[in-house]
């Protein structure tokens with residue numbers, strides 16, 4: 473890291489503001505090695521994450537619509553304050569459909585945080601109109617940062633501004649780009665209990681050594697470990713997904729039949745994506761007035777070969 477002086481590469485130096493097709497601001501984060509990430513004020517959604525070779529690591533559907541207020545199919549969506557359809561709000565809550573605001577003078581989140589990353593802070597607060605539907609005063613601060621190694625970190629802080637205690641669920645709905653779903657294996661979820669969302673959230677226990685995919689899957693793994701790995705053999709790439717404050721992991725692939733029923737998703741696109749979401753779903757988070765919650769997701773994409781990925785995962789503390 474030595475020769476990238478903090479003064480040359482601070483969080484502002486690596487930032488560019490662009491507009492999307494609807495004129496809504498997007499923030500492009502870049503690092504000196506050529507990796508990048510793009511975050512939209514529409515939904516606070518990460519719409520792109522590229523490595524230093526310019527390869528896109530997140531999936532976006534070719535049929536995705538970029539029309540406010542509908543969220544875009546792909547990237548990383550913020551699901552808050554509801555996950556799925558269990559609640560009074562629209563599926564996955566309202567955060568992914570709102571226009572967020574960029575904080576021009578973001579505070580330091582903690583003293584240990586290095587400036588040698590480019591980052592942006594987006595804010596979401598309820599309007600008077602929104603308080604009629606969900607009467608809780610909150611501030612949601614999302615920090616998206618990109619390091620010199622191309623690691624992408626999303627840190628969300630929810631604060632109860634005043635009033636009464638409230639509860640919420642949260643998920644980083646993360647669409648990973650994969651070569652072919654039949655070549656993919658997820659490690660770290662073996663032996664865990666999960667809710668099967670395809671059979672009325674029935675509680676089951678994972679029996680397989682590693683997850684592989686042959687049909688539709690929609691599961692919430694409970695009390696999952698801090699690190700989960702998604703291995704893509706054909707592309708020789710391993711995604712390492714690390715999380716804090718997010719006890720659950722959702723794994724979703726719509727497969728053929730559901731893909732055909734989704735208007736903003738191609739019939740065959742289920743082959744090239746997999747959603748693995750760090751989440752807090754089983755136990756709602758409760759905040760008393762003035763309290764704050766933090767949930768963090770760190771994504772790394774490493775080159776893997778049969779032996780090498782063992783070493784990489786080891787160095788990440790996976791084994």
Ligand SMILES: O=P(O)(O)OC[C@H]1O[C@@H](O)[C@H](O)[C@@H](O)[C@@H]1O
Nearest residue numbers: 556563564645669690691722724
């Ligand atoms: O179509 P949406 O609202 O973006 O949701 C997509 C999927 O998101 C997943 O996280 C859920 O587990 C699935 O049940 C859901 O179908």
